[in-house]
Amino acid sequence: MPLSLALATTAAVAQTGAPPAAHVPVPVEAIGARIVARYPHDRTAFTQGLVWQDGSLFESTGQPGVSDVRRVRLSDGKVLARTKLPGLQFGEGLAVDGAQLVSITWQDGIAHRWDRKTLKSVGRARYSGEGWGLASDGRSLILSDGTPTLRFMDPKTFKEQRRVTITANGRPVHNLNELEMIDGKLWGNIWHRDYIVRIDPATGEVDALVDLAPLRAELGPLDPEAVLNGIAWDATGKRLFVTGKWWPTLFEIALEPVPQG
Template sequence: MTRWFLLPLVALVAPASAVPQAAAPAAPAAAAAQRPPLIVPTVVARYPHDAAAFTEGLIWNGGQLVESVGLEGQSDVRRVDLATGKVTARATIPAAQFGEGLAAWKGQLVSLTWHDGIAHRWAAPTLKRLGMLRYAGEGWGLASDATGLVRSDGSATLTFHDPATLAVRRTVSVTLAGRPLTQLNELEVVGGAILANVWHQPFIVRIDPASGRVTGVIDLRAIVAEVGATDPEAVANGIAWDADERRLFVTGKRWPTVFEIRLPR
């Protein structure tokens, strides 16, 4: 497991004055030139969230949040009312499987499993089970764009899939200031860019899907501090984009709150 970024990640973004000084040695000149900006979001609203939900995937669909919850024996896909946090529909995942990322595609939902290589298909409005698909490797995060699905597996590689068959179309290696960035987790596509949580990190990275280069780092440290979780696995994980209202939501595993955030222009 590559851990180089645990402290140096913030040292590889600009401006340097916005990040801790006790980081790693200075990056090479070429890498320094690639440093993405540090983006500090504004919280515009807070909504209740099931503090027991081990959130793995989060999307906005049909006027509600839809969430994939993990852990063997506890995994499900659920529709959630934003204002109240109440679950309005739920579909369970087989007890031996660990539910992971979630994406919508043309009236259906697709949810991953961590190490079973199984993707479940659901009817978006009802969560009725429609079948399953197979893929190779681990499933962490999943997102959709206009052409298909993109999956993370905890490495520095993003895999782009045919949405109907999950056949691999291409892969891209994600880099931050010239270095591979591993532990990519929950994904969302916003404005043509891929947003990704970094596991155990209070940051979301913005990725160019063509090159894999990180073009911005969204700083969630103030939000993480507000949550004040003592569970080491209660990390930031969950990004949902309401394209119609242009609202961006973030949450975490076992967090009591969903935050609506605004990014500076």
């Protein structure tokens, strides 16, 4: 099956009628991936958010009672610092906001602020609904919640500024999970799918898909919930990292065209 049609034929995408006649859906480009390097990853980390900043990886993890935010050394996967979330909060996405990190929670409606150097709590905010993925475009924090809606939140108040509907081939896309901004486009995992998608944040339209099933296959048998999740972009070094929940490996990948014919 051509990758350009994959989103329209999986359970992650629901068809709710034809798109408006005046609008022509953006074609979904198939992009390939080549493994550049492999790095150790804490296989006890239920990865929910991943970012690269200050020469280190920062990661947010989930599961009640063990959720945390952490700074990780790339070369050997060593956790250099970590702070647990309070109580039984279930950690979700993570984004950089200036000198701070912001992490969200699944069903607690709490966004935490952390000092980027010390990982000490420096504040929190409330929001409605669930929290899944989080990314920053420099003006807003972009939040996914499992529905086809992306919410753009004010970084200071966490109040909603606007929203867009995520679509592929004119159909709404559900279960968008971890998020990352790369050169003006929003990239995201889709829960329980072995691919990542590229989204135009202005329109919500998916315009590319990258099949990462070979990475998952390389790892062999894993827990059913050990799914692909986690995208980090090193803007200085132009490096792209991906991993998954409870994965023993973090991959650096390079994107490349899919051969035609």
